[in-house]
Amino acid sequence: xxxxxxxxxxxxxxxxxxxxxxxxxxxxxxxxxxxxxxxxxxxxxxxxxxxxxxxxxxxxxxxxxxxxxxxxxxxxxxxxxxxxxxxxxxxxxxxxxxxxxxxxxxxxxxxxxxxxxxxxxxxxxxxxxxxxxxxxxxxxxxxxxxxxxxxxxxxxxxxxxxxxxxxxxxxxxxxxxxxxxxxxxxxxxxxxxxxxxxxxxxxxxxxxxxxxxxxxxxxxxxxxxxxxxxxxxxxxxxxxxxxxxxxxxxxxxxxxxxxxxxxxxxxxxxxxxxxxx
Numbered sequence: 001x002x003x004x005x006x007x008x009x010x011x012x013x014x015x016x017x018x019x020x021x022x023x024x025x026x027x028x029x030x031x032x033x034x035x036x037x038x039x040x041x042x043x044x045x046x047x048x049x050x051x052x053x054x055x056x057x058x059x060x061x062x063x064x065x066x067x068x069x070x071x072x073x074x075x076x077x078x079x080x081x082x083x084x085x086x087x088x089x090x091x092x093x094x095x096x097x098x099x100x101x102x103x104x105x106x107x108x109x110x111x112x113x114x115x116x117x118x119x120x121x122x123x124x125x126x127x128x129x130x131x132x133x134x135x136x137x138x139x140x141x142x143x144x145x146x147x148x149x150x151x152x153x154x155x156x157x158x159x160x161x162x163x164x165x166x167x168x169x170x171x172x173x174x175x176x177x178x179x180x181x182x183x184x185x186x187x188x189x190x191x192x193x194x195x196x197x198x199x200x201x202x203x204x205x206x207x208x209x210x211x212x213x214x215x216x217x218x219x220x221x222x223x224x225x226x227x228x229x230x231x232x233x234x235x236x237x238x239x240x241x242x243x244x245x246x247x248x249x250x251x252x253x254x255x256x257x258x259x260x261x262x263x264x265x266x267x268x269x270x271x272x273x274x275x276x277x
Contacts, residue, residue, distance in 0.1 A: 070205065070257075070259070073109060073143055073270050074090055074191075074257065075191070076109070076112045076116075077089045077090060077105070077109075078189040078191070080188070081158065081161040081181060082157070082161050082163060083156065083157045083158075083161075083163055085102075086104075086105060086108065086157075086163065087189075087231075088189050088211075088231045089101075089102075089105055090255070090257075091189070091209055091231060091255065092231060094274065094275040095272065095273070095274040095275065096272065096273050096274075097271065097272040098144045098145065098148065098269075098270050098271055099149070101144075103150055103151050103153060104153060104155055106143075106144065106148070106150050107136065107140075107150065107152070107155060107165075108155055108157075108162070108163055109143055110136045110137075110139035110140045110143060111131060111136060111139070111155075111162055111165065111174065112162055113139045113142070113143060114131055114135055114136070114139050115162055127178070128175060128176070128177055128178070129159075129162075129175070130173050130174070130175050130176075131165075131173070131174040132172065132173060132174075133152055133167070133172040133174065134172070136152070136174060137150075141269075142267065142269065143269060143270060144270055145260065145262065145269040145270075145271075146262070152167050152169070152172075153167060154166045154167045155167075155174075158179055158180070159176055159177070159178055159179040159180075159181070160181035162176070164176055164177075164179060187211045187212060187213040187228070187231075187233050188212050188213075189209065189211060189212075189231075190209070190210045190211070190212050190227075190243075190244070190245065191207050191208065191209050192207060192245065192249075193205070193206075193207050194206040194207055194208055194254060200261075201260065201261045202258055202259060202260050202261060202268070203258075203259045203261075203268050204256060204257070204258050204259075205256070205257040205258075205259070206254055206255070206256050206257075206276070207254065207255060207257070208245060208252045208253070208254055209252070209253055209254075209255050210227050210228065210229070210237070210245050210253075211227070211228040211229070211230060211231055211233050212225055212226065212227055212228070212243065213225070213226045213228070213233055214226065214243070222241060223241070224239055224240070224241060225239070225240050225241070225242065225243050225244075226238075227239070227240060227245060227248055227252070229251075229253055237251045237252065238251070253275055253277060254277040255273055255274065255275055255276065256273065256274055256275075256276045257272075257273045258271045258272050258273070259271060
């Protein structure tokens with residue numbers, strides 16, 4: 001009987017020790033879990049207390065920011081089919097503001113914008129083209145701001161470049177009849193984007209501008225390109241064998257375009273251009 005009691009006590013002691021070990025392991029597991037959770041919570045708090053780094057302003061392509069009329073304003077005045085007084089208009093002087101722009105050029109740019117915004121409506125150049133004066137006024141405001149000054153006038157040019165319009169005061173319509181397109185033999189205007197910087201109230205765009213002519217040399221069987229600094233092609237910078245300014249970029253003038261922000265619409269309109277380098 002005593003022997004059986006001793007065996008029973010021994011078994012109970014072993015069972016108690018077993019449960020104590022299990023309890024200790026469970027407690028240790030819980031402590032580890034708590035420590036891990038506490039560690040990650042502290043890390044999150046440290047991260048949340050760290051100051052958020054400011055976004056670095058990066059130059060942006062005009063097409064990616066709110067300047068949808070940038071190419072309308074500038075590059076349509078680089079077309080070879082334009083009348084001479086329009087061609088390269090923004091590069092004819094060292095500085096030009098919207099207020100100083102010629103009235104005919106403003107009207108032309110407005111009409112060109114209307115055509116660019118609705119290309120499918122103006123594909124047929126064999127028919128009479130009519131544009132309402134009210135649409136021209138809206139385009140002028142978009143391109144040059146709400147304070148733009150203008151006067152409705154007829155344009156003299158050709159149908160291909162949308163510069164030949166008769167304005168009727170009674171009907172308030174700009175009307176263009178089909179006409180032949182002139183043969184253009186002008187030097188080409190080469191532009192290359194340098195930077196685009198967007199601020200709270202304006203966008204500033206810098207671009208290189210060169211005038212390039214070419215000539216095919218029969219003896220050498222090569223085409224040579226002549227790079228000039230000016231529209232008149234009198235200030236020669238370099239003679240190269242490939243179209244572009246790769247070999248003479250530092251000698252090419254830089255023009256800076258400033259576009260101001262319309263607070264109501266959030267869009268930008270042309271303010272001025274100036275030669276900066």
